Amino acid sequence: MQYDFKKIEKKWQQKWDEAKAFAAVTDPSKKKFYALIEFPYPSGDGLHVGHTRPYTAMDVVSRKRRMEGYNVLLPMGWDAFGLPTENYAIKHKIHPEIVTEKNINRFREQVKALGYGIDWDREINTTDPNYYKWTQWIFLKMFENGLAYKKKTTVNWCTSCLCVLANEEVVDGSCERCGAPVVQKEKEQWMLKITAYAERLLNDLDEVDYIDRVKTSQRNWIGRSVGAEVLFATTAGDELKVFTTRPDTLFGVTYMVIAPEHPLIDKWAEQITNMDAVRAYREQAATKSDFERSQLAKTKTGVKIEGIRAVNPANGEEIPIFVSDYVLLSYGTGAIMAVPAHDTRDYEFAKTFGLPIVEVVAGGDISQEAYTDCENGVMVNSGFLNGLTVPEAQKKIVSWLADNGKGEPKVNYKLRDWIFSRQRYWGEPIPVVHCEHCGYVAVPEDQLPVTLPHVDSYEPTETGESPLANIAEWVNTTCPKCGGPAKRETDTMPQWAGSSWYFLRYLDPKNDEALASPEALNYWLPVDWYNGGMEHTTLHLLYSRFWHKFLYDIGVVPTKEPYKKRTSHGFILGEGGEKMSKSRGNVINPDDIVNQYGADTLRLYIMFIGDFEKTAVWSNSAIKGCARFVEKVIALSEKVKPGKEYSKELESAMHKTIRKVTSDIEELKFNTAIAALMTLANRMAEVGGANEAEFETLLKLLHPFAPHITEELYEKYNKGMLVTSAWPTYDEAKCVDETVEIAVQINGKLRGTVVIPAAAEKDEAFAAAKAEEKIAAALAGFEIVKEIFVPGRLVNFVVKPAK
RNA sequence: GCCGCUGUGACGAAAUGGCAGACGUAACGGACUUAAAAUCCGUGGGUAGAAAUACCGUGCCGGUUCAAGUCCGGCCAGCGGCACCA
Numbered sequence: 001m002q003y004d005f006k007k008i009e010k011k012w013q014q015k016w017d018e019a020k021a022f023a024a025v026t027d028p029s030k031k032k033f034y035a036l037i038e039f040p041y042p043s044g045d046g047l048h049v050g051h052t053r054p055y056t057a058m059d060v061v062s063r064k065r066r067m068e069g070y071n072v073l074l075p076m077g078w079d080a081f082g083l084p085t086e087n088y089a090i091k092h093k094i095h096p097e098i099v100t101e102k103n104i105n106r107f108r109e110q111v112k113a114l115g116y117g118i119d120w121d122r123e124i125n126t127t128d129p130n131y132y133k134w135t136q137w138i139f140l141k142m143f144e145n146g147l148a149y150k151k152k153t154t155v156n157w158c159t160s161c162l163c164v165l166a167n168e169e170v171v172d173g174s175c176e177r178c179g180a181p182v183v184q185k186e187k188e189q190w191m192l193k194i195t196a197y198a199e200r201l202l203n204d205l206d207e208v209d210y211i212d213r214v215k216t217s218q219r220n221w222i223g224r225s226v227g228a229e230v231l232f233a234t235t236a237g238d239e240l241k242v243f244t245t246r247p248d249t250l251f252g253v254t255y256m257v258i259a260p261e262h263p264l265i266d267k268w269a270e271q272i273t274n275m276d277a278v279r280a281y282r283e284q285a286a287t288k289s290d291f292e293r294s295q296l297a298k299t300k301t302g303v304k305i306e307g308i309r310a311v312n313p314a315n316g317e318e319i320p321i322f323v324s325d326y327v328l329l330s331y332g333t334g335a336i337m338a339v340p341a342h343d344t345r346d347y348e349f350a351k352t353f354g355l356p357i358v359e360v361v362a363g364g365d366i367s368q369e370a371y372t373d374c375e376n377g378v379m380v381n382s383g384f385l386n387g388l389t390v391p392e393a394q395k396k397i398v399s400w401l402a403d404n405g406k407g408e409p410k411v412n413y414k415l416r417d418w419i420f421s422r423q424r425y426w427g428e429p430i431p432v433v434h435c436e437h438c439g440y441v442a443v444p445e446d447q448l449p450v451t452l453p454h455v456d457s458y459e460p461t462e463t464g465e466s467p468l469a470n471i472a473e474w475v476n477t478t479c480p481k482c483g484g485p486a487k488r489e490t491d492t493m494p495q496w497a498g499s500s501w502y503f504l505r506y507l508d509p510k511n512d513e514a515l516a517s518p519e520a521l522n523y524w525l526p527v528d529w530y531n532g533g534m535e536h537t538t539l540h541l542l543y544s545r546f547w548h549k550f551l552y553d554i555g556v557v558p559t560k561e562p563y564k565k566r567t568s569h570g571f572i573l574g575e576g577g578e579k580m581s582k583s584r585g586n587v588i589n590p591d592d593i594v595n596q597y598g599a600d601t602l603r604l605y606i607m608f609i610g611d612f613e614k615t616a617v618w619s620n621s622a623i624k625g626c627a628r629f630v631e632k633v634i635a636l637s638e639k640v641k642p643g644k645e646y647s648k649e650l651e652s653a654m655h656k657t658i659r660k661v662t663s664d665i666e667e668l669k670f671n672t673a674i675a676a677l678m679t680l681a682n683r684m685a686e687v688g689g690a691n692e693a694e695f696e697t698l699l700k701l702l703h704p705f706a707p708h709i710t711e712e713l714y715e716k717y718n719k720g721m722l723v724t725s726a727w728p729t730y731d732e733a734k735c736v737d738e739t740v741e742i743a744v745q746i747n748g749k750l751r752g753t754v755v756i757p758a759a760a761e762k763d764e765a766f767a768a769a770k771a772e773e774k775i776a777a778a779l780a781g782f783e784i785v786k787e788i789f790v791p792g793r794l795v796n797f798v799v800k801p802a803k
Numbered sequence: 804g805c806c807g808c809u810g811u812g813a814c815g816a817a818a819u820g821g822c823a824g825a826c827g828u829a830a831c832g833g834a835c836u837u838a839a840a841a842u843c844c845g846u847g848g849g850u851a852g853a854a855a856u857a858c859c860g861u862g863c864c865g866g867u868u869c870a871a872g873u874c875c876g877g878c879c880a881g882c883g884g885c886a887c888c889a
Contacts, residue, residue: 213807220806223888244889257889300887324887331888338889344804345887414888534883608827610815614808615882622815625827631842672817675826682826743822748870750822788869793821798869 003634005598009708013115021723022117024073026507026523033070034524035062036503036563038532038540039077039124041495042103043084047110048580049588049606049618050572054531056603056705057569057612057670059116061529063704064665066117067727073524074117075506077124078104082495083161086426087178090458096426100127110590114599115707117723122509126498127426131505133449134515135497136431138547140442141554143432147193148420150440154261154286155419157185162460163423164189184286187464190430190491192418194546198222199411201545210566211613214537221538223414228398230337230407232256233311234321236268240310243332243412247401248393249339250314251382252360254350256321257302257336259329260285265305273307278323285325300326300349313406314397315383324349332412344370361390418543420494425458425467427492435479435486444480450488466490499540500547503527503562515556522558530563533571541566567668570615572606577617588618600706601627607670607705626674630709632681633702636690637713643691650694652737653683658730661701670705677702692717697728736792743794744769751778762789769795 016022037058040051062074080100089096104125111118124131142148156165160180170182194201202222205215227245234240240256258264260282269275281303302324309318326345327336340350340357347370350357357366362380364371371377379385384400385393401407421430429450431443443450453474458467468490469475479486501515507524508516532541541563548562573579574586581587593602604626610616646654657680664673680698684690690698696717703710703722714722736758742765744752752774756765766787769775779797786798 216807217884220885225888227889242889246889326887326889328888336889343889345889348887412888414885538884608815617815619815619828622828628842629827671815672826675817678826741822745822745870748821748868753822786869788821790821790870794870796821796869 003598003631003709005600005709006595008712009113009115009599012708012711013112015711015721016117016723019721019723021721022072022074022119023121024071024075024119026520027071028523030071031069032524032528033062033065033072034526034528035065035072035074036527036530037074037076038536039079039499039502040107041082041084042078042080042100042107044088044099044103045582046103046106047590049590049593050580052114052590052602052606053572053609053612053616054533054569055111055114055116056606057668058529058531059118059603060607060665060670060704063117063707063723064662064727066723067700067703067725069726072117073119073122073506075122075124076111076116076118076120077122077502077506078107078126079495079499079502080104080125080127081427081493081498083163083178083424083426086424086458087161089426095454096458097127100125113594114590114603117707122506124502124505124509126428126502129449129451130510130512132428132498134505135428135493135501136443136448136450137445137515138501138551139428139493139497140431140445140448142192142550143440143442145550145554147196147550149191149193150188151191151417152186152188153191153419154184155187155189156182157187157464158182161424162464164419164421164464185464189419190421190489192420192546194418194543195413195415197546197549198224198413198415200549201415201542204545204549204561208561208566209564211568213534214541214566214568217534217537218542221415221542225412225414227410227412228401228407229333229410230313230401231405232313232337234308235311235318236271236308238264238267240264240321240335241333242335242337243410244337246339246342246394247397247407248379248382248385248390249342249360250312250337250397251379251385252339252341252358253312253314253319253337254340254356254358255319255338256310257324257327257338257346257349258321259327259334260323260325261329262323262334264335265323268305268308271307272305274303274305277303278305281323300324300345300352302326302349302353304353313401313404320355322349322353330416331414340370341366342370342372342374344372346370360385418546420497421491422494423460423464423466423490424492425452425455425460427494428497429468430489430491430493432489433477433479433486434489435482435484437484438479438481438486440489441479441481441486447480466492468492496540496543500544501551503530503544504551504557518558521556525557526559526561527563529565529567531567531569534568537568567613569612570610572609573615573617575618575620580618593623597623597627598630598708600709601630603707604629604674604705608674610671612668612670629674629678629681630706632685633698634709634713636681636684636695636698639689640695641689641691644693645691646693646697647687647691649687650683650690651734653680654694654697655730655732655734658697658701658728659732659735662727662730665704674705677705700725700728740792742792744772744775745794745796746775746778746782747798748796751775758792762787762791762795765789765795769797 035058037054062072066072085096085099088099156170158165158175158180160178161175175182202224205218225245227243228247229241229243232240272278302322305321308321310321311318338346340346341359358381359366360379360382361374361377363374363377375390377390379388379393398409431450432440435441453471455471460467461469475488477486477488504516507520511517544562551557552560578584605623608626657676660676661673699710699714711722738758739755740758741753741755743750744754752772754768754772756768781802782799783802784797784799788796
């Protein structure tokens with residue numbers, strides 16, 4: 001047969017469409033499987049070969065599950081708001097809507113060419129007003145529940161995009177998207193109180209099946225620290241509150257440090273005798289970006305506050321207070337108690353400023369360095385804590401602080417609230433108006449969506465306001481509460497908004513009464529298996545878990561967690577091991593591969609390329625192996641022998657391969673599943689061809705990976721489509737051969753092999769091994785001290801020279 | 804600095820503590836061909852040897868075990884993330 005993959009692939013994609021083979025029906029009488037892939041940002045570059053790795057993987061799993069009888073949902077959509085489209089629109093004076101539509105059409109065509117079993121009737125697009133109506137609705141619910149609030153804060157400001165960036169969007173002090181420097185700027189921003197969910201986001205990780213590295217990075221990102229808040233009296237009268245994880249070292253506090261932005265500095269301005277120096281330091285710190293601060297981290301800087309001193313609550317001693325930018329206002333209380341003997345940063349600072357260093361945990365050498373790794377040490381120089389171990393001292397001091405009203409146990413998180421505003425055009429408008437009388441007022445639900453107005457210019461204003469601020473007729477409105485004049489919020493939402501809940505909309509994408517019907521939500525949730533990139537572990541994944549938990553709290557969704565299982569794939573690098581990029585000229589376009597080899601070969605190769613979870617290097621020659629494999633299967637189809645039962649010579653190979661492919665797919669071991677199929681095909685060729693029963697099984701096992709050609713070859717059996725056929729089953733008892741070749745070792749070294757019946761007991765194995773000529777010779781003159789038998793594997797004789 | 808991941812043939816990689824290198828690529832030898840491509844058969848970790856075979860071999864050092872790529876302890880190198888989080 002001439003392998004005309006273009007014709008074959010088109011034919012089957014049409015047939016699947018006509019048969020509605022991938023339509024997922026909400027039907028509680030059927031067991032469901034909801035598979036989710038991260039929906040792409042439809043960039044102007046088109047689909048990247050890297051996209052095909054996760055997509056193909058989830059399609060393989062979905063097709064297998066469908067054949068196993070599950071009601072499968074595998075949806076697709078477009079995360080289409082975002083900066084590149086807006087920047088393109090600015091440059092080419094084309095409306096982002098038009099650019100987006102064009103890009104989506106291209107992406108859809110490319111994705112369809114790969115033959116994924118997607119229910120296209122559920123396609124969504126985050127920039128569709130019917131979609132973002134519900135993004136806005138969720139925001140309003142958060143606003144109503146006090147989780148969305150406006151706050152003046154220093155924000156990351158991209159000097160090129162003229163836009164606020166989330167901390168997560170700043171990479172090495174530069175804008176993640178355009179690479180321009182990022183500076184600090186004060187701005188009023190909408191914030192989402194994700195920190196209110198920190199504890200649950202952390203604890204509920206125990207209830208989900210995420211791969212370990214995903215859980216670990218979420219835990220690290222949330223960054224829970226257990227400690228205490230301690231109140232220090234000051235000579236100014238105010239108390240200075242600090243957070244510490246080491247309250248046991250309280251007697252070792254020799255000075256305090258507050259962040260340059262700490263509000264008490266202003267309050268104390270009159271009493272600080274060197275306020276000029278403090279102000280100067282403060283201004284200097286403010287102009288530095290976070291990046292510069294961390295670059296300068298090697299040498300500690302700071303200014304001592306003259307005229308005010310703090311009092312150590314443990315021993316009543318007066319200690320100096322410093323201002324230094326190594327203390328961050330945004331974590332804890334913006335102030336610390338410094339224990340130079342047991343903290344490296346405090347140690348460095350104390351050395352720079354010649355401050356006393358008092359050892360309170362014995363065991364280190366504080367003349368050389370801070371002794372930090374001291375959980376097992378014993379307290380010294382610590383009054384009533386002396387002689388206690390560190391954990392004992394911690395317990396005792398915390399209750400002492402509480403009893404004396406000087407502190408209390410406290411848990412802190414690294415996780416910060418989510419800066420939710422962007423000063424851009426191409427995003428969801430934040431559905432709030434500002435009224436001079438009533439303040440910020442929610443747009444009433446029945447007025448949603450607040451749609452983006454059409455404008456001529458998408459360029460941000462120089463003051464950093466959104467382009468929307470220039471449209472007077474849109475901005476000026478009336479207050480929904482008092483009817484007086486009001487102004488619309490001109491900030492838009494970040495790209496993470498639409499992707500925080502999209503998996504819910506797939507369940508009921510055309511509903512205009514609710515984001516999805518309770519029936520659909522109850523049936524399909526949670527997502528059974530979500531695969532996506534590691535780069536989304538701390539942002540998208542955390543944000544969407546947060547939104548989902550909120551929706552759970554207000555009774556919209558029935559599950560605490562959105563995703564039952566989360567896995568992650570590795571990147572695809574260009575030939576030569578470098579990242580694919582236009583400038584390197586090593587970008588692989590999936591279209592070219594589909595044209596040259598067909599979608600089935602691309603699908604096979606991208607799954608065969610290596611360990612799914614690890615980075616893989618694309619190879620233009622290695623893909624030929626997969627093309628040859630497809631040809632080999634076609635060749636096998638031409639010499640299929642009659643036979644409805646597995647033949648003796650292939651029987652155990654059939655059962656073993658079914659077992660391996662079935663479990664490998666579930667374990668993300670797609671590469672070895674394909675290797676097993678190749679081995680089986682080779683074996684079939686060796687024995688002069690498979691019979692019908694055997695060949696059909698091969699086609700079924702191969703179908704999730706190479707759906708088109710397998711359908712084509714299956715067609716002649718007149719048994720309907722493989723898509724709706726049943727996944728092959730295996731019999732554990734038939735996975736064994738009658739005889740096995742086992743290794744014979746002497747003192748752990750391989751000395752030969754011997755063929756024995758698979759069911760042989762150990763005595764039979766030992767006898768057979770000893771009967772082998774070479775083994776007998778090697779054993780001569782030795783005394784056997786121990787005999788080990790591993791069924792199906794080996795025997796090992798432990799020997800020593802005979803007396 | 805901290806956290807995570809990874810070190811196995813020329814290359815991509817396999818291997819519930821049990822015969823290291825399955826499967827595939829490139830390469831080489833042969834068949835077919837006027838020739839090439841394609842295809843088919845074979846070789847395919849290193850060293851020594853004509854060969855049988857022997858010894859060595861999974862980043863390095865040590866340990867546990869009858870048996871270690873795999874487990875434990877200590878390093879080294881590369882990649883990714885976080886970065887003064889008190």
